Amino acid sequence: MQWSPLARSECRTVLTSKGAWILAVLIVLKGFSPTYTGWGAVGQNITIGYIQIGVSLFLPIGVLLLTYQSLISERTSGSIKFLLALPITRAQLLFGKVAGRFAAIGASILAAILALSGIGLIEHGGFSVLQFVETVLATLLLIGVFVVLGILVSTVTQRTVTATALAFAYFLTDLFWDSIVMKLYTAVAGVPVDPYNAPASGPLFLALRLTPGGAYNVLTNWILGVGNSAELLTTVYIKLKPGTGINAFVVEAAFESGAVPWYLHPALSLAILLAWLVVPLVLARRLFTRGDIL
Structure with a gap:
């Protein structure tokens, strides 16, 4: 070569x-x-x-x-x-x-x-x-x-x-990507975003994982079986642990009673990377x- x-x-x-x-x-x-x-x-x-x-x-x-x-x-x-x-x-x-x-x-x-x-x-x-x-x-x-x-x-x-x-x-x-996405979502949707009780919005969660680092976290969290999120694994665990709360965007916590959009499947984070x-x-x-x- x-x-x-x-x-x-x-x-x-x-x-x-x-x-x-x-x-x-x-x-x-x-x-x-x-x-x-x-x-x-x-x-x-x-x-x-x-x-x-x-x-x-x-x-x-x-x-x-x-x-x-x-x-x-x-x-x-x-x-x-x-x-x-x-x-x-x-x-x-x-x-x-x-x-x-x-x-x-x-x-x-x-x-x-x-x-x-x-x-x-x-x-x-x-x-x-x-x-x-x-x-x-x-x-x-x-x-x-x-x-x-x-x-x-x-x-x-x-x-x-x-x-x-x-x-x-x-x-x-x-x-500061999370803050940027929250402000943009609020400006477009007219709905304030509370990370402690995040809305079940597919576009919001998709935007949060569009950075290389976010996609990497989603992918490695999936590999480790922690949860579907662009947050670090420790944050995801705290968010999903019963009786605890934290400002974090985790799919399982936001979409408790509804179907998760297909484009939020963790495997697609590989495509983003x-x-x-x-x-x-x-x-x-x-x-x-x-x-x-x-």
Whole structure:
């Protein structure tokens, strides 16, 4: 494969940087959070739950920061002219960038997952291998999504400051997505949204899971058998536990007496993640191969 030397170079660049390993350490520190709530939700599979908890905050912004300069730095240094002179197409160059960054970041995150798994194995004993593998695959898909988004940002911007602003704008949007959706729903439907007693609205719950992080939580909650929600597994467990209440959007709690719309099936969260992977990649390829990238 003609793009493989470039991919290996990108992979080495990321693996030898501090950023990828700082991200891995942060995921371990964030993920390892043994609680009675987590144990009550999934028992010994709380070790797998540590993965979901660990990647929830730091992975999106971490991966974006490790990828958003991949092409901008080449333009700034002038090395983009050297890369374009190589006997590969622009599409192959872009794919080499994506593959290399994904391999490196994926390796560092897998190291974090193995560390969490080792800690969990010592603390809690064995866990479901099948659910562990499925959760790891879902996490790798999420990494791929943010690698592609970072490459897209690097493709459409000419300056580092602009790319940085876009990366943090996305992070803040994702962080406050629930609030944004609630305000939009209230404005459109004219009905205030109370997360403590959420309305049984299919469009509302669909909107809440349209972000990569929301779709990932829905998918991993489904894998772990916790519930149908874009919230973290511990929050879902508290929401569904009899006699307790919490501000959270959980399908089983909102649709107690009615049929759940088909498009809220957790399996469709996989389609949402795949869309986040494919659409930005196609857009980045189109812009990179047809636009002026110098």
